[in-house]
Amino acid sequence: MSSLFARHACLPQGWVSNVRLHWNARGELIQVEQHAQPGAHEKQETFVLPGMTNLHSHAFQRALAGMTEMAGESKDSFWTWRELMYRYALHITPEQIQAIAAQLYSECLRHGYTSVCEFHYLHRDINGRFYARPAEMAERVIAAASQTGMGISMLPVLYSYADFGEQALRYDQRRFSTGVDEIMQLIDALEAARNDQVEIGVAPHSLRAASMAQIREVQAALPAGRPIHIHIAEQQKEVDACIAFSGRRPVELLLDSGLVDQRWCLVHATHLNKAEVQGVAASGAVAGICTTTEGNLGDGFFDLPDYIAAGGRFGVGSDSHVSQSPVEELRWLEYGQRLRLQGRNIASVAGQRKVGDFLWHAALQGGAQASGRKLGQLAVGYRADMLVLDDQHPNLAGMRSEDVLNTWIFAGNDNLVRDVYVGGSQVVQDGKHLQQPAIQAAYGACMRALRAL
Ligand code: NGQ
Ligand code: ZN
Numbered sequence: 413m414s415s416l417f418a419r420h421a422c423l424p425q426g427w428v429s430n431v432r433l434h435w436n437a438r439g440e441l442i443q444v445e446q447h448a449q450p451g452a453h454e455k456q457e458t459f460v461l462p463g464m465t466n467l468h469s470h471a472f473q474r475a476l477a478g479m480t481e482m483a484g485e486s487k488d489s490f491w492t493w494r495e496l497m498y499r500y501a502l503h504i505t506p507e508q509i510q511a512i513a514a515q516l517y518s519e520c521l522r523h524g525y526t527s528v529c530e531f532h533y534l535h536r537d538i539n540g541r542f543y544a545r546p547a548e549m550a551e552r553v554i555a556a557a558s559q560t561g562m563g564i565s566m567l568p569v570l571y572s573y574a575d576f577g578e579q580a581l582r583y584d585q586r587r588f589s590t591g592v593d594e595i596m597q598l599i600d601a602l603e604a605a606r607n608d609q610v611e612i613g614v615a616p617h618s619l620r621a622a623s624m625a626q627i628r629e630v631q632a633a634l635p636a637g638r639p640i641h642i643h644i645a646e647q648q649k650e651v652d653a654c655i656a657f658s659g660r661r662p663v664e665l666l667l668d669s670g671l672v673d674q675r676w677c678l679v680h681a682t683h684l685n686k687a688e689v690q691g692v693a694a695s696g697a698v699a700g701i702c703t704t705t706e707g708n709l710g711d712g713f714f715d716l717p718d719y720i721a722a723g724g725r726f727g728v729g730s731d732s733h734v735s736q737s738p739v740e741e742l743r744w745l746e747y748g749q750r751l752r753l754q755g756r757n758i759a760s761v762a763g764q765r766k767v768g769d770f771l772w773h774a775a776l777q778g779g780a781q782a783s784g785r786k787l788g789q790l791a792v793g794y795r796a797d798m799l800v801l802d803d804q805h806p807n808l809a810g811m812r813s814e815d816v817l818n819t820w821i822f823a824g825n826d827n828l829v830r831d832v833y834v835g836g837s838q839v840v841q842d843g844k845h846l847q848q849p850a851i852q853a854a855y856g857a858c859m860r861a862l863r864a865l
Contacts, residue, residue: 414836416798417450420813422461424789426769427813433460435796438608439835444790458803459816461772462790463526463832464738465779468641468679468700468729471513471553472534475862476500477734490647490709497732498584501534503865506543506552508858509534513556515855516733518845520562523737524829526797527563527783529677529700529729531615531641533571533588535598540586546594547601554605560847561839563797565783566602567615567641570595570622570630576657578623588617592629599634608795609835611784613639613675618646619654619662624669631671639675639784641700642666645688646680646711663688672697677782679729682712689715693724698782703744705731713752716745716759720774727778739821742771746822768818796836801828802843 414435421431423444432454434443450456480496504512513530520528534549536542545551550566557564571588574581581589590598595614602612614634616622619642622630631640645651645662654662663684666672672695679700681692692699701714709732719726728741735741746767749758757767764770780788787795801808805828807819820828832840839846 413455413838415451415454416460416833417448417454417456418460419456419458420460420816421790422459422817424773424791427816429813431460431790433790433796433798435836439796439837440608440786441790441792441794441796444792457800457831459801459808459813460790461799461801462776462788463797463799463834464524464772464775465727465783465787466520466525466528466729466738467677467698467727467779467782468702468731469516469528469530470533470732471516471530471556472501472504472509473497473731474516474733475504475512475859477732490711491649493709500862501587502538502584503862504534506548508862509549510552510556511854511858513553514559514851516736517556517560517562518848518851519736520730521560521832521834522829522840522843522845523739523827524799524832525562525730525736525738526799526832526834527565527779527785527787528557529565529567529613529639529641529783530557531567531569531679533569533617535568535590536587538587540589545601547598550598550602551605554602554610558609560845560851561834561837563609563783563785563787563795563834565611565613565639565785566605567613567639568595568598568602569615569617570626571617572626573621573623575620576653592626592633595630596633611638613641613784615641618643618650619665620650624665628669628671637675637784639677639782641677641679641782643679644681645683646706648683648712651683661685661688663692667691667695674781675784677727680706680711680714682706682714684715686718689718689724690722693719693722696725698778699724699726700729700782701726701741701745702729702731703741703748704735707744707748708732708734713748714745716749717753720759720761725774725778725781727775727782737827738775742768742775742821746771766814766818768821771821772817796833798833799829800831802830
């Protein structure tokens with residue numbers, strides 16, 4: 413199969429009726445024909461839209477979703493959560509990270525993500541030594557992506573220090589430890605994995621874990637056009653520590669370096685002052701908002717209205733994977749702002765007043781840019797990453813296409829994604845991933861072993 417007839421296709425300009433989508437053997441769209449007639453034997457679907465990029469993932473953290481929701485003796489925070497997360501991170505083997513990532517990616521695909529940016533820092537073995545193949549853990553995650561059909565931008569993480577001022581890593585951070593040369597060697601080792609479904613970029617973990625000099629060096633060494641992601645200003649404590657260290661706020665410090673451009677994705681960017689909001693928007697970088705994890709960890713609210721007004725680009729990610737649904741990320745992105753501002757319909761602009769449509773299209777574009785791949789629109793030259801919604805679901809019965817995104821994003825909890833194609837290959841049918849039984853069995857075995865520890 414290399415074409416699909418859509419009664420309604422969500423194109424960059426909005427919904428268009430009677431569209432034939434035609435792709436080549438490499439999974440790239442070669443024709444998007446409007447005013448088309450369905451062919452005699454052609455597959456016909458009602459609502460077809462581009463799949464979403466999940467622009468921020470730590471795949472292994474899927475294994476601890478739900479396991480960190482018990483109050484400790486003293487006040488819990490992002491930092492106490494991180495202690496628990498580190499404990500899990502210490503045990504995971506290469507086989508296990510593959511099983512966890514495959515389960516995660518199959519779930520993400522079922523909910524409408526067709527590509528992921530993997531912020532990968534579990535590099536070394538349990539004793540803090542590199543594996544015989546230093547890129548083994550990253551290769552396992554890429555293997556999980558190809559096993560499930562997920563497109564991936566693998567971002568090996570530069571992780572050298574425990575905090576601002578080049579403080580030595582803690583013992584329980586030993587699996588993450590990398591310097592500039594090591595990270596460039598890892599990236600080199602992964603070059604052979606690049607293909608239509610796989611891109612390789614880099615991610616300095618944060619201004620806490622990488623120095624500005626290192627970041628500069630890595631950016632200069634990275635091939636042109638590759639994505640660069642960083643966690644930034646996710647917690648007030650990080651902002652305070654950055655000011656104490658440098659006299660400047662984290663985003664201010666990063667923008668002043670002159671490094672940030674369209675290749676960059678600033679993940680979280682939660683604690684920004686007005687000038688920083690303007691600065692990030694003007695840089696052309698993407699803000700990577702991870703609403704459900706930010707909510708789970710108590711990070712704070714992104715300043716969405718000011719950022720949108722400044723023309724800022726953004727996308728969404730599921731980060732720690734307490735959710736695997738782009739709908740939930742976008743819904744709570746908007747709801748967080750409504751609660752914060754006591755208003756309604758925040759994420760919109762003069763040219764697009766439908767909140768669901770604005771959010772979906774903005775996150776498609778931002779996610780695509782952050783991935784460094786040709787994604788995010790049903791247009792010639794882009795990947796044939798497509799979602800088919802369940803037109804038999806009561807929520808979509810008799811629905812006009814222009815109301816589909818608002819209904820999908822804001823009404824109910826059923827997953828309306830019925831079928832999913834990535835690079836033209838079908839990976840989800842009738843709401844099930846085609847390899848679901850095998851993936852789930854491997855994940856189950858992995859989790860039984862991890863939970864027995
Ligand atoms: C991470 N996660 O790298 O997994 C981070 C927390 C840190 C999120 N910010 C750890 N969600 O910042 O050191
Ligand atoms: Zn993260």
